[in-house]
Amino acid sequence: MGKPLKQIHLAAHFPGVNNTTVWSHPEAGSHIDFDSFVHFAQTAERARFDFLFLAEGLRLREQGGRIHDLDVVGRPDTFTVLSALAAVTEHLGLTGTINSTFNEPYEVARQFATLDHLSGGRAAWNVVTSWDAFTGENFRRGGFLPREERYGRAREFLATANELFDSWDGGEVLADPASGVFLRDAGAGAFVHRGEQFDISGRFNVPRSPQGRPVVFQAGDSDEGREFAAADADAIFGRYATLEEGRAFYADVKGRLARYGRTPDQLKILPAATFVLGDTDAEARELAREVRLAQVSGATAISYLEHVWNRDLSAYDPDGPLPEVDPVPGENTVARGRASVRMFRDPLATAREWRELAAARKLSIRELVIETTGRQTFIGSPATVAAAIDDLVQQDAADGFILVPHLTPGGLDGFADTVVPLLQERGVFRREYSGPTLRDHLGLAAPRIPAPTGP
Template sequence: MTQRQARLVAHFPGVNSTTVWSDPDSGSQIDFASFAHFARTAERGLFDYVFLAEGLRLREHGGQIHDLDVAGRPATLAILAAMASVTQHIGVVGTLSSTFNEPYELARQLATIDTLSGGRVGWNVVTSPDAFHGANFRRGGFLPYEDRYTRAEEFVALSKRLWDSWETGAVLADRGSGRFIDEQLVHPVVHSGPQFDVRATGSLPRSPQGYPVIVQAGDSPAGRDFAAANAEIIFSRHADFAAGQQFYRDVKGRLPAAGRTEDSLLILPAATFVIGDTDADAAEASRAVGFAQTTPQTAVAWVEAIWGRELPGLDPDGPLPATEPGAGEQRLGQVSTRVEDRVARAAQLRARAAAEGLTVRQLVAAETASHTFVGSPETIAAEIDRHVQGRASDGFVLVPHLTPGGLDPFVDRVVPLLQERGVFRERYETDPETGAPVTLRRTLGLPQPPRPADDTTKREAAA
């Protein structure tokens, strides 16, 4: 039986809860040298693509900027273009909101980078329904939560129409004539829908891969339906084997209703990792990394989010508060505002802290900073292979805890073992005729998106 091939993606850790800022080996989160090192390491490891998150606003807690965001959050599109310029094969994928962007502008920007990179761009489509982020755009909570996927679906469909608005023959081969564009082969896109009213024409011909690979991360029923209809990759949170198998079956089971096949969608959960010479060494290192990932400020903010109020004087190295939670709402994290839910959660945390003798910071680290893969290189390679062969995932989006060198140990120690197992590539595919790098979609083994029937096709059919 043919072994399934593992897909690997590198998530630039940057500004998130996995980053250990205090480590002596930690570098800048925003200098281009960090992005360049990370992208080149991922390409050296033959990864499919580098993945970037997007922060439209610095996170706050109690009206203050959270300590995870003090390094800054640069704009994704600029970084994608820069990383593509220092690599040849690897894809570059960015998270960009369908709530606080407009289809023509974003489609044009993505098409530009996709064309310049030779077809190596992907778009992680996210929705942003809340007033906190909306305040940056003078929109507040203008979009009801239940409408966010309606807008996203219309956004993606309209973007594809813009990317498809140039026919294949729109760029003429006879450049000596001085006339490059046949205006009859470039079509305006006229769209009127509940979210957008647009009359426009795409400003570029199709890129070598058609258009950017569409990635999506929604997990709700609406998000899963959106993914089955639109996404080519799902950035999943189900890294546990059993939960991953269930999610895999559920989402891929929705594809036939959307007229799609199983190989048209990849499911790639996020995964953290700690590597040791032995499994015992890695387990000890994992505890130390998890504690370092949980700063005293983060621990206090996490508890305050559950308690629904500020807790002045809370000692991160002391016990949980004796008072009961309230109904307030904190900015950091998604916590239910129902008092009974908060009280029940507080009781669970108190029970665990008492049973294991944990301080506030130790408890928060235990609750939030566990790692997906912990062990020797052999153990981690075997676990990744088990998930892929068992259809719990098609691979993983790996999130190291150090910037920019945290991916290097995985590339040096785990990738060769996956190659020995025959489940990971030993070189990038290149065009058999020219030897040039291929597109991201081809690297991922995804089908080329079909072109809609254009006027040329219709004229040929009529003839």
């Protein structure tokens, strides 16, 4: 008897400000109007997706000292948007990225416990760390933690938040008819935490929520990030969507679970993935080429190259060759607040690799940026895309995918209407939700309620 088919997990990323969206497309809509969020979320729920994911932007990015042109629409607050979406959806999980460097455990735990109550058990927290002093200037810290300290703070932050979630042990809550005040035993909500990062005590004022704790996600490809996910997360966002790279990442992260007393099914691996659909594979390939050209204009290509070169390249022709001058090493002063900057820790080595690629393929600056930046993960007819997704999941390159469409808010519609039914026919994706909570959607057990602690 063969190995049973794995069930695929699908989620949708509302992309926010970025260079993924094709802004010039006539169907491109607002990234801040609530109607856009509603359309996107309700499409994902209609397709029986596990959850919607919102990224976080704590400061507008800058290029050459000016606000980057892709950031002019702003960054709505994550909790406000997710709380509003809880009222217009019934089953869809609501995942938000919240930073552990600049926030406090009590505040974040209270917000997530509230969201879990408001949504009936659909909240999830993507725990991230900050990486630049530029963002830190907006906060009390006035800077940022060194790399070696960031994950230490994140681990203690999450542990402290869990202590707050668990301070209500799940017992009965009674209401006093005379006063309308909830009555509990004297230990309800009481907590004490003494640690290197946090020294707090008091009483958590939100009763235990439907999931007990929100589902915890982690995004990070470093060794520290993988270890953090293996120890504490319920799911990790992966960067790899090819079979070979995906299987290597999958095996590495899942292989770390045993040392924390966990089994492989207790952590889901969900890479981000883009897609382009067409009636035929050939049509989809042509459309994908047009999408990439729209995503990477000449100005965008020069801007992206400046992330690596750390110098003003505005005089260069995007349809010409790469600069002969080398990148300026050290702190990046041209592009600030850009996640891509930290990806190039050795810009001189990156420049050498890109020059070799450009020479071998006869690529211009723009063509090189299109070649080396994110490309569509799945391209083809609905049948081709459904087969590709299923194959990667069944071969343990992923447990599912977080889809990032190039149009907002309607970019998910075609996938929901054409690819999802084919996955359902294959018997690898749900036709109906099996339970009310996000833990139900992901097949995760409820967190164990520890023995009550307190002062």
